[in-house]
Structures are given as structure tokens and as C-alpha cells.
Amino acid sequence: MTETIAADRALPPALAATARTEFDHDDGNGIDFEPYDAFDSPEETTDWLRDWTGNHDLDGAAFRVFGQDGTGGLAALWCVRQGRPLAEQPVVFMGSEGARGVVAGNLSDFLWLLADGIGPMEAVEHDEHTGRPDPTLTALAERHATTRRRTAQAIITEARAEFPTYAEDIDALCR
Template sequence: MNEHAFPPALADLAKYGSSSHPEFQMYEEFEAPEETAWWFRLWTGNDEVDGREFRFFCMEGAGGYTGLWLTREGRPLEAQPVVYLGSEGEIAVMASDVGSFLWLLAQGWGPHEVTEEREPGPVDPDLVRIAERNAPGGRREPAAIVRQAREEFPHFTEVIGAMCR
């Protein structure tokens, strides 16, 4: 298996493609480690970090990255939290896992709705079907998904801050 290949839930989302609301542009596979290292060093201003603890899978229009934070040792990729590092320095844990992230998207929530408390877009029936296929029974209110992720990973901002120069 290709080490950059998406797990099934993200592969299903990648087939959907991109969305204007919530705004995201899926990659075909996880970003290559050398690309992640280049961008992460630029974003943090720190040549000593390489972002190896992340697997980025999409970008939003302003250039912010969304990906998995590989913090749950020994757990599958789908069980890792989904995080956002924005082009203007925004930092957020969006969801505790990929299934919860799919439900955020299905209900019109993307990085900007999480970080800026924007009004969400409409429910997207295609994204709802993807979430139902990959996280049946996982539908919750978006605010509850974000709140759980922030409670579970309260130090994410400090972890990233410690890497920045």
C-alpha cells in the first residue's frame, strides 16, 4: 500500500472533490513529507521542525492546511484528530477523528466556521451521504464536535506555539 494513500473515509471524501462551502480542496493523497516539511518550516519560521507529526490532506482557498495530527500512538489514521493551520496563523483542533470531521463538513462547517465562528453553510446532501457511509451514527451538532475536540486536545495551540520562532 502507498504510504501516502488515504484511509477509506478520506478516499471517499477525495472522490467528492472540492467544495466552496465549507471551502476545501482535497488532495489526491496525503501531502509528501518533503512538501510538508517545506511548508511547515515556512509557517513556523523554524528550520528545525519538519511537521512529521502531520498528514495534510486538503487546503482551503487562503492557503491554510487541514490534516491529521498523529498524536494517538498506535491508533489508525481515521482515529487521529483533524487540525487546521491557517495562512494567517489560525490554529485549531477541528474534530477528534475523521468521522467527526466528515460530519462537520456535511453540516456546512469548515476551518473558517471553526476558527472565526462564521455562520455555517447549508447542509450538503452529498457530504451527508459520505459521512453516513463512513461514520454511521456519528452525527452530532457541529459545536459539540468542536467542543469535544478542544476538550480532548486542549494543549494543541501550545504544542504548535512551542514550534514557532
């Protein structure tokens, strides 16, 4: 029996491989990202979302938190595509200082961002999306991605076009 997306707590193989990969922040010239080897628990995710928004009526069921940046900003899969597996959900980032945005339209595109040297925080907080390509992360994307390779800028632009109101939707949850 297949679990529903609401109950799916298993890290997709691509994220598990990412969690075993070393990320070099390189004093701000690399990727500021610390992947987790498991999703945050539903309770941790709910606590985080309530703290981030100030809205204690929310639960975190729509998010699967899988990593953070050095300041505590979180990367998550946003489960908005009903009936679709976790790997097909968009990747989002919610920063410790209020930055929020869609990073990639799916997990495969996220892998290509990483390969190009762009992490979740960099995708949301920076206007220029040129990173330093990483051969290890490129090899990881080549093994796991199901989408074709595109530039980081194209991936981010496509994801923002598909989910243009994400930031406003999150703002509307805030109290």
C-alpha cells in the same frame, strides 16, 4: 505486516471519497475546502511546517496534510495518538494568516462537520458553527463515519476539550 503510523502514507477510504467530492464555496456561504487525492509528501509537509513556524529544526512526521482552503491554509491529520490508525487521529487546521486549531477529534467527526456545511477553516476561524447541510456530504458521512452524528458545535467543542493546548503547542514551535 502493518505499517507504523509514522510510515502510513495511504489516504484512508473516507478521505479518498472526500477527494472525489465537489465542494461549493458559494461566495462565502459554503465550505472553503479543496481536498487532495493524496497526502502531501513528507518533504512537502516538513517544508510547510518549517515555513509556517519559522523553525527549521522541525520535521512534519506528525502531520498528514490532506487539503487546503482558498488562501492556502492546510487541513491535516495530527498523528498524536500513538498506535492508532490515521482515521482515529484528530483533524487540525493551520491557516495562511496564523489561525490554528483542532477541527475534529477524528476523521469520522470531520465527515459529520462537512455534512453540516463546516470545513476546517470555518471550524477554526469562526465562532458560530452553523453551516448549510449538504446532502452529498451527508451521504458520504453516512457511508464512512463510525461515530454518531452530532452537531458541528458539539464536535468542535469536544475536540478542543480533548486537545486544549494545541494552539499553544504550535506557538511554542515558532521561532
